[in-house]
Amino acid sequence: MDISNLDPDLAALLEDIPVAPSAPSLDLFDDLGDDILLSTAPEASGSSERTASRVDLTVKEFPKIEHFYNDTPHTYFDSADFYKHVLKNCGETAQRLHNMLTKYLTTRDPKDRMEYRQRILTNYWQFIATLVLKLPSDESATEKRYALRYGLLLPTLLTATQKDTFAKIIDENTYKEPVYYLDEWFQAIATGEINTSSTDEVRTKQKNITGHFQQLYNKAQGKLQSAENLLRAKSDERTSAEELIKNQLYDLFMHDNLTGFAGIKAPFTETQKRGINDVGEALRRLLSLDKELVGFYNEYQRVDEDVRSLQEKIDASGDGELNVSDVNAELDTVRQMVKMACGRQGNHFPILSREFFHSLPNEIGTRENVLHIMKWIESVDPEAYCRQYRSQLNRIPPFVLLVPSYGDIGFCWEPFDRYNRVTSRGRIIIPMYTKNLKNALLTATADLRWQVAKEKASYYWMEEGLTGNYYQWFQAQKLKGDVKEFFIEDYLLWMNKESEGIQKLDREVRNVFWRFMPFSKAIKDELKTRAPVYQELCQKDLNRQMSDGY
Helix, strand or coil: CCCCCCCCHHHCCCCCCCCCCCCCCCCCCCCCCCHHCCCHHHHHHHHCCCCCCCCCCCCCCCCCCCCCCCCCCHHHHCCCCCHHHHCCCCHHHHHHHHHHHHHHHHHHCCCHHHHHHHHHHHHHHHHHHHHHHHCCCCHHHHHHHHHHHHHHCHHHHHHHHHHHHHHHCCCCCCCCCEEEHHHHHHHHHHHCCCCCCCCCCCCCCCCCCHHHHHHHHHHHHHHHHHHHHHHHHHHHHHHHHHHHHHHHHHHHHHCCCCCCCCCCCCCCCHHCCCCCCHHHHHHHHHHHHHHHHHHHHHHHHHHHHHHHHHHHHHHHHHHHHHHHHHHHHHHHHHHHHHHHHHCCCCCCCCCCCCCCCCCCHHHHHCCHHHHHHHHHHHHHHCCCCCEEECEEEEECCCEEEEEEECCCCCCCECCCEEEEEECCCCEEEEEEECCCCCHHHHHHHEEEEEHHHHHHHHHHCCCHHHHHHHHHHHCCCCCCCCCCCHHHHHHHHHHHHHCCCCCCCCCHHHHHHHHHHCCCHHHHHHHHHHHHHHHHHHHHHHHHHHCCCC
16 A cells, blocks of 8 residues: 555654555464463462552552652654554454554545444454453463553554553553453453453353352452451440559559558558459450350351352352453443443544543553542542441442543442442443543442442332432422432532532532531631531531430
8 A cells, every 4th residue: 555645644654554465464374272261279369468449448548659650651652663563463453453553644535434443343352352362371461551551552543642641651560450441351351350240231140060169259358348347346335444443443443542651551442442342343344245246156167168168169169260251241231331331422433542642641540540639539538438337437449440431420330339338339431531540530430439328228229218319309399310420420519529618519418428428627627717508517417416416
């Protein structure tokens, strides 16, 4: 193909696209070998140390991000062979994608361009289905991971500055936080570190015994975390009882001198005599608490043994084939997620290109940028990623899947795992190339908050708690439409405006949010100096505390 007569921009875009000859130029007929079957070994999932997928209830906040990008870019995107390495060994799907992309970039007819753009969407996801299975063993795995992670197939589709920005993105999840790029997500699904996403649109059939073990394992994990919470609470209760006895004994052995006798201590007072009996009762209660602690510890050990046993059975029964089917099922689900992130009228083009990508470095949905915003969200709404179990409020940040998409909609896919409602993570999806990353994360967080509150209230979600109180206001206003969408819009105002003292919400909505999604103490203290309405809400807090109804 002679590109000398083409528009300079198109010619630049095509500089490292191999021209499609009549005969296949790529390695189209490489079959999948046994070596691509994905391991379920514990080492593969990093189970010997803290991982991003595991919930750690001792972590109370997101880390402060010090470095958002590497100082020096890598050179993969400078290679003239990057595109060839991405497509290599991916069979006919790579050839079809290559042919359609070439037509799209070279046609001058707007109608043809639109048609080719639609076809690229189908060809791209067919290609990705092949590429994902090549990642564990392909000699060009790094290029393929970048292509999957960013939708970056052809570096010349970006400007030099954009290419440099993507080459500086930090690859490793050094923070061990549950924020995943797409290639990391599929790796975790393949190794069994993370379960496949549940969906009504994409149903997976677990015919393998490993699937049954995985469900039992998830339930056992929830019981284990519950047992640990009970053990911790009982330990704290015993510690409080011990401190009380120490104070009683201290008071018991404090004696004044007898009047007129230096160095001679007075007898026990009547209060101290009663204290001796009280100490006896306290010691008996302490023994009872200790006995209960032993019982909780034994229960924890029993459940922990169940978890270990199920993990061993999962590892032993893993045959690789289940992993491949799980990855394929998850791929179908992710494709649905990407469509939803774009919406009906959004830009569904799947390949990173300067034609559509206009984000600045701090606006790209990188792991560091996302964690930075989530830390801000928690500073305003401290319970944003918390779930209550019995009387314990547990901080359980959701899985965050970063999808290479031009969509603007962040949303919650699952509020928690259906087999472990106690300590499993929810799942939210964030498009990486959205126009407003902060609002995408706020939208997803609001969706997560709504779904968690709704599941907690169960049949009474229209009557109780956050959803019930908001729904009753919604009905009283005689509003039409999806109540959750109204809630999400109001949550954005709550976080962006009300937290700054700018009153934008209906008075009743503000009351509901103040009680069920309270700001941090620092923000409350600041707001009550701004306007009487906030001062009144703070006074209601005090009244509820005094009546033990808060």
